[in-house]
Amino acid sequence: MENLWLHREMNPNLIIFCNGWGMDERPFRPLLSEWCDVLMLSDYRRLGPIPDVLELAKIYTDVFLMAWSMGVWVGQRLFSDLRNCFRATVAINGTLCPIHDDLGIPEEVLTATVQNYSAESRQKLYRRMCRGKGLCASFQANLPGRSQESQREELEVLLGMCDCQRAQESIYSHIMIADRDLIMPTANQLKFWKAERPHQFHGHHFPFYLWPSWDALLVEALQPGIPANP
DSSP: OEEEEEEOSOOSEEEEEEOOTTOOSGGGTTOBOSSEEEEEEEOTTSOOOOOOHHHHHHHSSEEEEEEETHHHHHHHHHHTTOGGGOSEEEEESOOSSOBOTTTSBOHHHHHHHHHTOOHHHHHHHHHHHHOSHHHHHHHHTTOOOOOHHHHHHHHHHHHHHOOOOOGGGOOOSEEEEETTOTTTTHHHHHHHHGGGOOEEESOOSSOGGGSSBHHHHHHHHHSOOOOSOO
16 A cells, blocks of 8 residues: 655645555646645555554644545544544445445446456546546646556456445545546445435546645545535
């Protein structure tokens, strides 16, 4: 697992971000940050070591956990015993049952992805993640630098590792769900989180370019409202 600072300017607050499968820092380069440092976790072929949240909580005024896609399950796995260290915890387009026909991504889809992963299928995946010419163009300008083999290996590990936990066991205080998610189907997410009053917004599986900064995304998560320019 990689721990990488996306922003480290000794801002007063910290976001620990659990990235999605197959990603690295490159797609997130356009996102600015004015009052939050951002520490990204990615590449879950091996979980750990995790950041020392107790020490970070002594440095920063507030520490937030933000997790996306498969990172939602990873964040639950890594930080379930440290939930009280976070001011708020945000799950974006993910569930605690990420490989499931009704509550996550159908297992058959992910198994086929592992078996047939190629340059062509990767590009198709990226297009389905974003949709819309503007968002896809921005993503294409900031593609992950991961190799196909490392991505395939990571998904293979996740297929063997991910289990299901109940929404009632969640460490997440705020749930965000895109209304047009074609990767982890919106209907499956809503079914999993239905008792947790999720905030549904207008977007796709990779929604990050709807906001100009991590700060704006955090404000949206904590004070729900439809993002501008969806």
